[in-house]
Amino acid sequence: MVPLSLMRTGDKAVVRAIQGTGHLAKTLGQLGIIIGIELTVIQKANQSVIVRIGESRYALGAGAASMVLVEAQK
Amino acid sequence: MLLEPGQQAWCWSKHKNERNMNDIRILLAGNPNVGKTTLFNSLCGVHQHTGNYPGVTVEIKEGKRQVNEHSITVSDLPGTYSLSAFTPDEQVARDALLTSRPDAVVQIIDATNVERNLFLTTQLLEIGIPVVIALNMCDLADEQGITIDAECLEKNLKVPVVRIVARTGEGIEELVDTIIRVTSSKTPGNPRELEYSHSIATHVTEIGAFLGSHTSLPGNLSPQYAAIRLLEGDECLEKTLHDQGLVIPFIDTSDPAERDGIAEDILLARYHLAEEITTCSVRCTMGRVMPADLIDHVLTHRIFGIPIFLSCMWFAFQLTFSAANPFLVGIEQIFGYFTEVMNSIDMDPFVRSFLADGVIGGVGSVLVFVPNIFIMFLLLSILEDTGYLARAAFVMDRLMHSIGLHGRSFIPFLIGFGCNVPAIMATRTLQSRADRIITIITIPFMSCAARLPVYILFAGVFFGAAAGNVIFFLYVLGILVAVLSALIFRRLVFKGEPSPFIMELPPYRRPSGYAAALHMWYKGREYLKRAGIVIFGGVLVVWALATLPAGVEYGSAESLAGIIGEAVQPLFAPLGFNWQLVVGLIFGFIAKEVVVGSLGTLYGGEEMLESSLAADPTLTPVVALAFMVFVLLYLPCVAALGVIRQEMGSWRWTGIAIGWGILMAYIVAYIALHAGSFIIGA
Ligand SMILES: Nc1nc2c(ncn2[C@@H]2O[C@H](COP(=O)(O)OP(=O)(O)OP(=O)(O)O)[C@@H](O)[C@H]2O)c(=O)[nH]1
Ligand SMILES: [Mg+2]
Numbered sequence: 001m002v003p004l005s006l007m008r009t010g011d012k013a014v015v016r017a018i019q020g021t022g023h024l025a026k027t028l029g030q031l032g033i034i035i036g037i038e039l040t041v042i043q044k045a046n047q048s049v050i051v052r053i054g055e056s057r058y059a060l061g062a063g064a065a066s067m068v069l070v071e072a073q074k
Numbered sequence: 075m076l077l078e079p080g081q082q083a084w085c086w087s088k089h090k091n092e093r094n095m096n097d098i099r100i101l102l103a104g105n106p107n108v109g110k111t112t113l114f115n116s117l118c119g120v121h122q123h124t125g126n127y128p129g130v131t132v133e134i135k136e137g138k139r140q141v142n143e144h145s146i147t148v149s150d151l152p153g154t155y156s157l158s159a160f161t162p163d164e165q166v167a168r169d170a171l172l173t174s175r176p177d178a179v180v181q182i183i184d185a186t187n188v189e190r191n192l193f194l195t196t197q198l199l200e201i202g203i204p205v206v207i208a209l210n211m212c213d214l215a216d217e218q219g220i221t222i223d224a225e226c227l228e229k230n231l232k233v234p235v236v237r238i239v240a241r242t243g244e245g246i247e248e249l250v251d252t253i254i255r256v257t258s259s260k261t262p263g264n265p266r267e268l269e270y271s272h273s274i275a276t277h278v279t280e281i282g283a284f285l286g287s288h289t290s291l292p293g294n295l296s297p298q299y300a301a302i303r304l305l306e307g308d309e310c311l312e313k314t315l316h317d318q319g320l321v322i323p324f325i326d327t328s329d330p331a332e333r334d335g336i337a338e339d340i341l342l343a344r345y346h347l348a349e350e351i352t353t354c355s356v357r358c359t360m361g362r363v364m365p366a367d368l369i370d371h372v373l374t375h376r377i378f379g380i381p382i383f384l385s386c387m388w389f390a391f392q393l394t395f396s397a398a399n400p401f402l403v404g405i406e407q408i409f410g411y412f413t414e415v416m417n418s419i420d421m422d423p424f425v426r427s428f429l430a431d432g433v434i435g436g437v438g439s440v441l442v443f444v445p446n447i448f449i450m451f452l453l454l455s456i457l458e459d460t461g462y463l464a465r466a467a468f469v470m471d472r473l474m475h476s477i478g479l480h481g482r483s484f485i486p487f488l489i490g491f492g493c494n495v496p497a498i499m500a501t502r503t504l505q506s507r508a509d510r511i512i513t514i515i516t517i518p519f520m521s522c523a524a525r526l527p528v529y530i531l532f533a534g535v536f537f538g539a540a541a542g543n544v545i546f547f548l549y550v551l552g553i554l555v556a557v558l559s560a561l562i563f564r565r566l567v568f569k570g571e572p573s574p575f576i577m578e579l580p581p582y583r584r585p586s587g588y589a590a591a592l593h594m595w596y597k598g599r600e601y602l603k604r605a606g607i608v609i610f611g612g613v614l615v616v617w618a619l620a621t622l623p624a625g626v627e628y629g630s631a632e633s634l635a636g637i638i639g640e641a642v643q644p645l646f647a648p649l650g651f652n653w654q655l656v657v658g659l660i661f662g663f664i665a666k667e668v669v670v671g672s673l674g675t676l677y678g679g680e681e682m683l684e685s686s687l688a689a690d691p692t693l694t695p696v697v698a699l700a701f702m703v704f705v706l707l708y709l710p711c712v713a714a715l716g717v718i719r720q721e722m723g724s725w726r727w728t729g730i731a732i733g734w735g736i737l738m739a740y741i742v743a744y745i746a747l748h749a750g751s752f753i754i755g756a
Contacts, residue, residue, distance in 0.1 A: 023160045023505060026307070026426050027576055029341050030156040032190050041306070042367045045376035050579065052367070055187040059468040061376075061481055061575025062481060 002072070005065035007045040012040050013070035020067055031058055048062060098257045101170055103198065104182035105191050106153025109210040110134075112242040113182055114150035117250070121596050123496070124589075125458035126580045127485065128153060129503035132163040134170055140233065140415045149176070152502075157197045158306065162510075165310075172199060173293030176206040177257040180249070182240070185215035186581075187220055188356050196230065199265040204256045207235040208249055219358060226355040228720075232266045241586075268343055274336060277324050278302055282721055284323050305335045316753075317650055329442060360436030365581050373462065376647035379469035380489070386462075390453045392551070394446055398432045401445035409438045424615050427628060428617065437610050438674065441666045443527040447601055450523050452594040454492045459585035463488065464577055471575045473514040477557050478564025479574040480504055483513040487556070492597070494714040499722055508568035513730045514718055515563060516556040518710040519738075521549050523601070524666040528705045531670055536698040544699070552706050555738055604665060612661050612668040616675045627653075628674045648706065649743050650697040652690070659704070665711045697751035700743040707739035 003015050017039050018025050032053055033039075043050035047062030061066070091228060099493060106128030115122055123130060135150045158747025159168040164485060165752040171179065181198055188209075198205050228235045234252045238245035251546040256263070281301035285291060288301025291300050292314055303311050304325050315322060325333070373382060379651055387692040404497045412434055416426065457463055463485060482504055490497035497517050501510045521529075529548055533541035564572075621634035626632040631640060631653065638660070639653030646656055654676045662669035687693060711730065719728045 006516065021330075024366060024576070026158060027160055027505075029576065030158060030193070031576070032193065032345070034342065041681060043370055043374045045374060045379065045469075048468065048471060048575070050370060050374060054189060056190055057366075057581075058368070059464070059466075059471075059575065059577050059579050059581040061471045061475065063571070063574030064576045067574075 001068045003066040004041075004049055004051070004060065004068040004070050005062055006051065007044065007070065007072065009041055009044045011036065012038065014038050014071040014073060015068060016071050017069040018067060019069065025067065028064070028068065032056065035060065038073070039070070040069045082251050090159050096144050098144055098253065098255055099176045100146060100148055100180055100504070101174070101176045101255075102150050102180050103171060103194075104153060105155055105184065105194060106578065107182040107426040108153065108182045108191065110182045111150050112232075113208065113238065113246070114148060114211065115178075116240055116246055117146075117148050118245045122150065122340065122593070125455075125463070125592075126461045126583050126585075127619050128466045128578050128580065129163060129485070129500065130686045132499050132502040134166060139250070141250055141254065146253065147249070149174075154194070156194060157303075158308070161503055161505050171198070171203075172295060175294065176203060178206055178253055178367075180206045180208055182210050183350070184217060185209045185211050187223065189348050189352040192351055193344055196344040196347050199231070199233070199267060202296055202299060205233045205265060206249070206252055206256055207231065207233060208240075208245075209235055209237045210240050211242070213239045221357045223355045223357075227351065230266060230351045230355065232264055232635045234679050238458070242467070243587055248745075257576060263635060266347075268340075268347055270343065270554050271339065274305065274339060274343075275744045277305060277336065278395040280323050281325065286404075288320060289318055299486075302340070304335050305333075306340050307333070307378035343422075347599075368584060370465065372581070374469055375467050379465075380473070383466050383469055386457075388592045390457075392542075393453065393547060394450050395545075398449050399454065402442060403414040405445070409442070410435055412438075423508075427621065433610075437605060437613055437671060438741075440527055440605055440671050440674075441602075441611050441672075443530055443667075444598065444602065444605075446526055446530065447523045448598040449596055450526075451492060451597040452590055455590045455597075456585045457488070459583065459590060461580040461582040464478060464579045465468055467577060468575070468579070475572060475575070477560050478568075478572060479512060479560050480506070480509040480572040482577060483509065486517055488512055490522060494518055494520065494521055494522050494710055495717050498714065498717045501721060504573075508570070509572050511722065511727060512560050512563045512568060514641060514721055514727075516559050517551045517736055518714060518718075518731070519556040519559065519707060521552045521664070521706055524711065525705055527667055529668045529702055531673075531683070532687075532698045532702050535684050536693070536695040543701075548702055548706055551703065553740070555707060555742060559734065559738065566599060570617075571655045605667065609671050611662045613671040613675055616657065616661055616668075616672040620676055635676065649700050649740070650692075652692040652695075652702060654690075655679060655701055659708065662705065663709055663712060665713070666705065669705055696747055696754060699750050700747040703746045704739045707742060708736055709739075710735065729740065 004013070007013055015033060015035055017035065018033070037053055039051040039053045041049055042057070043053050047065060048060065049065045050057060050059050053061055082324050102114055103493050104110050107126065107130070109123050109145060111124045114120070114137060115124070120137050122135050129152070131150060133152065137148045137150070139146045139148060140679070149170065151167040154164040154167040157168050157171065158484070159165045176522050179198055181194070181195055195205070197206070207227070209224060215222060224235045224237055233254060236245055236249045236252050238249055238494035247662070257706065278298060278301045281304060282297040291297065295303070300311060304322065312325065346554065362464050373379065413430065416429055452713045466488070467481050469486040470484045474481045474484055481500070486497040486500040489500055491563045494517055496521065498514055501513045504510045504513065527544045533544040538545045620629040620633050630636055635657050636653060639657040642660065643651065643653045643656045651659070654673060657676060658669040658672045661672045673687070674683050677683050715728070715732070718731055719725065
């Protein structure tokens with residue numbers, strides 16, 4: 001498991017854990033960034049990422065991206 | 075408004091009385107950016123602001139539609155992903171849904187993204203209000219080869235589903251009929267509800283029974299539903315109940331980890347249901363092509379992202395001026411013609427002064443800049459419709475973060491270049507109060523369209539060919555002062571980090587030229603109306619002050635305007651402003667255009683204004699520069715001030731925001747004056 005902020009453009013990954021329980025973690029949950037979901041990293045700029053989940057795209061700043069722990073998929 | 079948990083944003087009780095059978099009240103709810111406001115506009119024949127990014131609507135707007143004997147009151151809500159509500163705009167939506175007791179809720183669902191939208195549906199179906207689903211953007215779904223079996227959806231959700239295209243009005247008649255049908259049958263229907271696992275269901279029953287026998291719930295929530303909300307972690311409701319001194323079973327007796335586990339289970343159950351329904355009702359016949367990924371790849375690039383954004387801005391800036399020029403010349407000619415006609419007609423000198431100095435001089439000198447403002451609104455509207463705005467926020471996030479601001483604040487900043495009022499409202503999309511306060515304090519430094527006339531006038535008169543650069547410098551200066559202020563407030567007052575950036579990126583959409591033109595027209599018309607009422611009014615007062623007391627030379631130091639101006643002028647002596655400029659500043663508080671209007675009046679008319687300014691020995695280019703800087707920074711207009719107060723929710727912070735602006739204006743104008751003299755002298 002690695003933080004989403006360490007993934008690279010084009011990587012596919014499955015969310016394995018969300019760190020933290022505050023509003024931020026809950027916000028992620030409401031957007032559909034939940035355990036078990038598959039996402040594709042479509043942009044990586046420094047520690048920030050843009051991911052695609054299904055039909056939606058989300059931009060996550062460095063702080064948010066490091067809360068999401070993922071497992072890379074081949 | 076800065077709501078604390080437990081505080082309610084909206085009180086709807088005023089609507090409940092005196093309602094007749096044929097009055098129907100509905101709420102338009104849904105995820106952000108799914109077309110709620112577009113539907114609202116078609117339903118009610120109005121023109122509320124829409125845009126292709128989440129968080130365009132941040133307050134409730136009401137409209138009406140009359141269908142035969144039914145009068146339907148429609149409320150357009152801010153978008154929300156769920157009913158948990160962590161930002162003020164989401165709280166507004168949640169409070170309306172939970173406490174206003176409408177006759178029906180219409181959930182607008184983006185047909186190209188059904189699954190994510192259904193998450194909210196699972197929550198709406200539990201509230202106990204009839205729900206109608208409007209499947210919007212069916213045109214885009216067709217284009218992308220997404221077929222949705224509406225009947226299957228209907229069968230699974232057990233609520234009516236209507237396909238619409240809000241943009242063209244397709245399907246709206248059917249939607250209205252469905253709403254009337256649903257609200258007139260008095261049975262609430264029997265929507266699909268989430269099946270909770272055994273352990274959750276036991277907690278719901280236990281808490282529900284407790285609530286049912288111990289308290290009356292706010293907004294007439296059912297005890298069962300309140301129990302579910304508590305288990306999901308509704309802090310607002312929990313606080314209300316705790317304030318009544320209740321000790322809620324499970325909620326107050328179990329450990330936080332266990333509660334979090336339950337909340338998570340409910341979340342997953344919702345997604346599970348959403349997925350199940352989507353699988354059986356949505357088919358995608360075409361392979362996914364993702365051109366947007368490619369565009370995103372370039373536009374949000376780590377290195378090119380910011381240069382691309384800056385070039386866009388530079389281009390827009392140039393266009394605002396060059397494209398407006400032909401119109402500008404035309405308008406000046408028209409006013410020149412009026413003045414000529416007036417001079418050739420024999421009339422009372424008093425009336426002549428009123429028309430020439432007051433009307434043409436004051437209002438005319440402001441109207442000259444209308445083309446610039448129209449073009450600016452047009453460009454902003456195109457920017458808002460393409461979907462780029464959200465990307466720009468992402469690109470700027472790191473920079474914003476480093477100066478202590480949230481990346482999302484970037485959107486209010488850009489809107490602020492058009493007008494500060496909606497920009498300040500847009501801070502409702504920020505989660506943390508500290509982020510919101512800092513953003514609100516810094517927004518007035520974004521040079522709004524109303525300040526443009528001041529720059530164009532002064533830069534044109536005193537800087538000739540360099541005018542464009544001077545104006546660009548002023549915009550940049552505003553941004554720099556904002557950055558500095560943000561840094562100061564973050565370091566000294568709100569220590570800590572801005573909250574992390576999370577934002578949905580909308581799909582790219584071709585901006586419709588028609589929609590953009592329409593938007594420009596409505597914004598521009600508002601501006602013209604303001605010019606008509608506020609600016610005209612302000613200018614008339616200045617004209618009267620310049621004429622009175624009877625017998626003094628018009629606009630002289632002996633007139634009332636002169637007396638007032640000279641009384642205050644010493645305060646501004648260090649900046650080199652003469653009394654005319656000071657009068658302009660005082661009245662500019664009403665609206666910044668009035669600065670130019672007042673000067674037009676005091677300096678003898680639109681025709682004469684430029685030459686009189688140039689001829690005034692007390693005015694030099696550096697004083698003009700200091701004056702422009704001061705106008706850029708000093709005070710938000712009355713309207714902006716009102717919203718600052720409303721959104722800050724405290725007079726103290728409003729006072730700080732105003733005081734900070736005046737302080738910055740004075741200091742920076744002073745520096746500009748001396749640095750300017752030094753450079754010119756050298
Ligand atoms: N193609 C197409 N575009 C649409 C349709 N309905 C809305 N749009 C576009 O979708 C974007 C979002 O529309 P809005 O009405 O502002 O969305 P909203 O739900 O009010 O958004 P928030 O106020 O941010 O929650 C705008 O750019 C609209 O022009 C539709 O039926 N078809
Ligand atoms: Mg809206």
